[in-house]
Amino acid sequence: MCGIVGYIGKKDATPILLSSLKRLEYRGYDSCGVGVVAQKDGKIHSKKTQGKIQGLTDILKDKPMPTGFVGISHTRWATHGKPTKANAHPHADKTGKILIVHNGIIENYQEIKEALKAKGYPFVSETDSEVIAHLISSLDKGDLLEAVQKAIQKLNGSFALGVISSDHPDKLIAARLGSPLIIGVGCNENFIASDVPAILDRTRKIVYLRDGEVAELQKSSLKIFDFKGKQIKPKVHTVAFKLDAVQKEGFSHFMLKEIHEQPKVLSGMLSSRIKNKKVHLEGLSLTDKQLKGINHVFVVACGTAYHAGLVGKYVIEQLAGVPVSIDVSSEFRYRTPIINKKTLIVAVSQSGETADTLAAVREAKLKGCKVISICNVVGSSLARESHGVLYTHAGPEIGVASTKAYTAQLCMMYLLGLKLGVLKKKISKGRSESLIKDLKRVPSFLMMILKSKAKIRKIARANSHFGCFLFLGRNINFPSALEGALKLKEISYIPAEGYAAGEMKHGPIALIDEYRAVVCVTPEADTYEKMISNMQEIRARKGKIIAIATEGDTAIKQHANNIIYIPSTNKLLTPLVVALPLQLIAYYIAVERGNDVDQPRNLAKSVTVE
Numbered sequence: 001m002c003g004i005v006g007y008i009g010k011k012d013a014t015p016i017l018l019s020s021l022k023r024l025e026y027r028g029y030d031s032c033g034v035g036v037v038a039q040k041d042g043k044i045h046s047k048k049t050q051g052k053i054q055g056l057t058d059i060l061k062d063k064p065m066p067t068g069f070v071g072i073s074h075t076r077w078a079t080h081g082k083p084t085k086a087n088a089h090p091h092a093d094k095t096g097k098i099l100i101v102h103n104g105i106i107e108n109y110q111e112i113k114e115a116l117k118a119k120g121y122p123f124v125s126e127t128d129s130e131v132i133a134h135l136i137s138s139l140d141k142g143d144l145l146e147a148v149q150k151a152i153q154k155l156n157g158s159f160a161l162g163v164i165s166s167d168h169p170d171k172l173i174a175a176r177l178g179s180p181l182i183i184g185v186g187c188n189e190n191f192i193a194s195d196v197p198a199i200l201d202r203t204r205k206i207v208y209l210r211d212g213e214v215a216e217l218q219k220s221s222l223k224i225f226d227f228k229g230k231q232i233k234p235k236v237h238t239v240a241f242k243l244d245a246v247q248k249e250g251f252s253h254f255m256l257k258e259i260h261e262q263p264k265v266l267s268g269m270l271s272s273r274i275k276n277k278k279v280h281l282e283g284l285s286l287t288d289k290q291l292k293g294i295n296h297v298f299v300v301a302c303g304t305a306y307h308a309g310l311v312g313k314y315v316i317e318q319l320a321g322v323p324v325s326i327d328v329s330s331e332f333r334y335r336t337p338i339i340n341k342k343t344l345i346v347a348v349s350q351s352g353e354t355a356d357t358l359a360a361v362r363e364a365k366l367k368g369c370k371v372i373s374i375c376n377v378v379g380s381s382l383a384r385e386s387h388g389v390l391y392t393h394a395g396p397e398i399g400v401a402s403t404k405a406y407t408a409q410l411c412m413m414y415l416l417g418l419k420l421g422v423l424k425k426k427i428s429k430g431r432s433e434s435l436i437k438d439l440k441r442v443p444s445f446l447m448m449i450l451k452s453k454a455k456i457r458k459i460a461r462a463n464s465h466f467g468c469f470l471f472l473g474r475n476i477n478f479p480s481a482l483e484g485a486l487k488l489k490e491i492s493y494i495p496a497e498g499y500a501a502g503e504m505k506h507g508p509i510a511l512i513d514e515y516r517a518v519v520c521v522t523p524e525a526d527t528y529e530k531m532i533s534n535m536q537e538i539r540a541r542k543g544k545i546i547a548i549a550t551e552g553d554t555a556i557k558q559h560a561n562n563i564i565y566i567p568s569t570n571k572l573l574t575p576l577v578v579a580l581p582l583q584l585i586a587y588y589i590a591v592e593r594g595n596d597v598d599q600p601r602n603l604a605k606s607v608t609v610e
């Protein structure tokens, strides 16, 4: 999704904006731009281009931007209008004095555009965002903050905004409604950005702008107001994670680095959440009595987080005996889910900014449900809007294809299942302790798999030419198959389907021939024999099989063309272990095909629009 960075201070804005904007590349974008108020002539100057930030940097090498101490920049992920230079941000008003960058969607832009056109405002782009520049201009009576405040009253939809004006070179205005925006507080300089990593090398002091707030930044002051103009005291947080967390540190891609971080993330989570052999879920903000009263869990999530939720359904139902429903967030909000005060909503999201998940949570709160979130980004909208939050603390995830956030979400599902199971007396103390012991061994299993990555790479390379993949799993590893297929299609662009193996005969078997590869998630399981039958059916039709099986399973050799072994673990915990080889298969196939692994085409890390 779009990325915003703004700067005001004593240094030349453009180099700062470009290097910070580069740190937002992971969000996904197709065009970019930068604009400043120039010191030499007091005028607005801007440059935009279709394509990558490197292209913009090259343009600026030929024709440098004049020095300016205030500026805004943007990466655009096209919604309204193609990814062209004209549609790229910043957008200017007709006088060329006001420049804006916008993330979000203005739903009533057509109506505003017609009204402004009738008054003689010319439009040069197809975007919804351009109306904002003209609207502010039409309301500007000499006070930029006031003009922005008046303009946003007229906007429907969602926005994070950065605004500068040549009439006010000492000000940078920011506003937020439904799209993420943070403020970085520096020494004689201040920043705005869509996400913390953008400005982490400049400052660790962050103010999370909330929905319905407008900020006026000057080089050494920050004022925040609500949309009605009432001033609010900014709450400054100091971000804990280090700059290393947002650098590749010798890995060829962020995705590979994040895959390698999983043992550390899981052991960190387990050591902080398990004390005296008991699960402690600080942040849950529900009393044991309230938890015991829950008779239905409803998970809402999108993408990879949805798959973590699906595993959670198997885990919580098995450990706690509570029925678990699950919807992708975009479906939940537009149907009539049966929920009430005894339903616990569990919203799962890495970013905590996914528009559909946020909308689902708001819907559920209106119906009186308690909402907890499993979330990675501290201070995100979801974390703030939930009654309780279980942070996964996996560190910033930069690769668009989610890896460490997924296994961290899975781990949290096991902990939540254990907590509920013990409280509801569905599992004994002994079973809980033994599962905790098994959970604690998972990080070392992941390390072992990482040690065999050369073999996984070889298998991935040997299969990278297949034009279509099927991923099969059963029971608790059905979601693993879905996630394996999602990872592969996200970064390799190879059509890949995830299926419950039992459903194979009801359709996907028609795909099988010698040109298809099938990844069978086949660890030790009660359904193991059934998986073997499926594999035989695939072999009989000449399909090529990559099996993920448990170390020591020699019998599988006669059924699979390639085998990736995982250490033997508790059957319930296998999704945590099989995730890693599935991620590596996708990663190495995408690398082999020469794809941009960290920024796959058309995808965005955080989907902040519907």
Ligand code: G6P
Binding pocket: 302, 303, 304, 305, 348, 349, 350, 351, 352, 353, 354, 357, 400, 401, 402, 603, 604, 605, 606, 607
């Ligand atoms: C996008 C990302 C996925 C992610 C999904 C949900 O589609 O590309 O990797 O799983 O959003 O994001 P969330 O931040 O809510 O987990």
